Amino acid sequence: MLFILLLMGFFIAKEFWDVCITESRGKMLNISGHNFEISETNCDFIAKEDHINVLASKPGQTKQTPIFVYSPGRDPMPVIRSTGPHSIRISIADISSEILRMNNWEGLSIEYDIGEITYPSQTAETAK
Amino acid sequence: MPPEQPSPFQTPAFNEAGEDMLNWTETWQRRRRLAALAVDQGDADGGDSGDETFSGGGGGNDLADATGADDLTSQIVVLPDGSKVPDSHSPTGFMMAPVADLSHVAAAGREAGNIYERMARTSLLLRNPLGRFAAVPYLVGSLGVHLGQGGTFDYQRKGNSVAGFARLPQFRNVSNFNVGLFGQQAGLSLDQIKFLAGAFARFNSSNAKPDEPFGLDADTAKFIEHGFDAGRSGIFNQPRSR
Numbered sequence: 001m002l003f004i005l006l007l008m009g010f011f012i013a014k015e016f017w018d019v020c021i022t023e024s025r026g027k028m029l030n031i032s033g034h035n036f037e038i039s040e041t042n043c044d045f046i047a048k049e050d051h052i053n054v055l056a057s058k059p060g061q062t063k064q065t066p067i068f069v070y071s072p073g074r075d076p077m078p079v080i081r082s083t084g085p086h087s088i089r090i091s092i093a094d095i096s097s098e099i100l101r102m103n104n105w106e107g108l109s110i111e112y113d114i115g116e117i118t119y120p121s122q123t124a125e126t127a128k
Numbered sequence: 129m130p131p132e133q134p135s136p137f138q139t140p141a142f143n144e145a146g147e148d149m150l151n152w153t154e155t156w157q158r159r160r161r162l163a164a165l166a167v168d169q170g171d172a173d174g175g176d177s178g179d180e181t182f183s184g185g186g187g188g189n190d191l192a193d194a195t196g197a198d199d200l201t202s203q204i205v206v207l208p209d210g211s212k213v214p215d216s217h218s219p220t221g222f223m224m225a226p227v228a229d230l231s232h233v234a235a236a237g238r239e240a241g242n243i244y245e246r247m248a249r250t251s252l253l254l255r256n257p258l259g260r261f262a263a264v265p266y267l268v269g270s271l272g273v274h275l276g277q278g279g280t281f282d283y284q285r286k287g288n289s290v291a292g293f294a295r296l297p298q299f300r301n302v303s304n305f306n307v308g309l310f311g312q313q314a315g316l317s318l319d320q321i322k323f324l325a326g327a328f329a330r331f332n333s334s335n336a337k338p339d340e341p342f343g344l345d346a347d348t349a350k351f352i353e354h355g356f357d358a359g360r361s362g363i364f365n366q367p368r369s370r
């Protein structure tokens with residue numbers, strides 16, 4: 001019964017409450033031929049969680065793909081720099097934990113320079 | 129030696145469209161500096177460690193501007209036994225909250241647990257299964273009212289569902305701590321608390337971590353555990369025996 005009540009509550013919450021707030025933190029255009037946007041998602045139902053999303057898109061396209069998602073540490077924002085015509089490097093001093101890390105996306109090679117990961121995960125979703 | 133030529137591939141980290149992000153980063157960093165400075169001043173003034181307070185309200189209140197919040201007073205949480213909760217992400221090194229004393233969180237948890245217990249016991253005495261039926265949603269509802277979005281002890285969101293919520297991310301960890309403390313004092317087990325806390329994350333968020341126990345971020349789970357352990361230690365008075 002508890003499970004049914006929870007499901008009902010979650011359905012109502014999902015449909016009618018905006019429990020996740022996503023705010024854009026900035027856009028970077030034309031880095032190695034791609035556009036990037038960094039956003040922060042904060043979800044709050046019972047547990048409270050923060051995630052930073054690095055989204056990539058091709059010029060002229062609106063569809064964005066998350067290439068790097070993490071729970072922030074002390075340093076909230078990554079820096080994205082071009083390292084070649086088809087490669088970028090995402091740098092950040094520290095993060096709490098990784099959720100998604102893509103190493104390649106649509107012909108773009110993505111390197112990471114992460115100083116410290118408080119909770120390293122062996123099973124963080126990666127894409128070669 | 130000729131001056132270093134810029135790489136043909138070098139792109140400024142922040143272009144025109146990225147100025148907002150730069151400003152936001154500066155705001156974040158300024159907030160941390162303000163916090164550290166205020167705590168340093170509190171120490172220099174000989175203030176008691178439990179009274180370390182700072183406000184981001186000076187100098188134009190950048191954070192208030194960013195969040196729409198008007199009360200940014202933060203204090204280091206001091207548990208009833210005088211200890212503090214380490215928080216590596218806090219500018220002070222310790223978990224921060226709008227209030228230093230979380231006894232009211234524990235008291236509310238005990239009250240919710242007591243009411244749940246009475247409802248359940250009454251239904252048993254009266255052989256009325258509907259009483260039990262009502263007790264469970266009461267407890268779940270109480271968790272939502274106190275710990276859910278904008279709830280009494282959800283310090284990281286300020287506002288309401290009509291006018292909208294302002295985020296106070298510096299209070300995220302204490303809000304998760306409150307989840308563990310409130311739930312423990314209400315008589316829930318740690319697994320039950322984590323299940324409830326993580327269930328929605330699994331159900332709703334595309335960022336939920338299915339590989340992690342209960343789908344919770346490590347940081348989130350850690351502070352829920354800290355809150356639970358603090359409650360279990362007895363420093364907030366003993367919870368009801370169930």
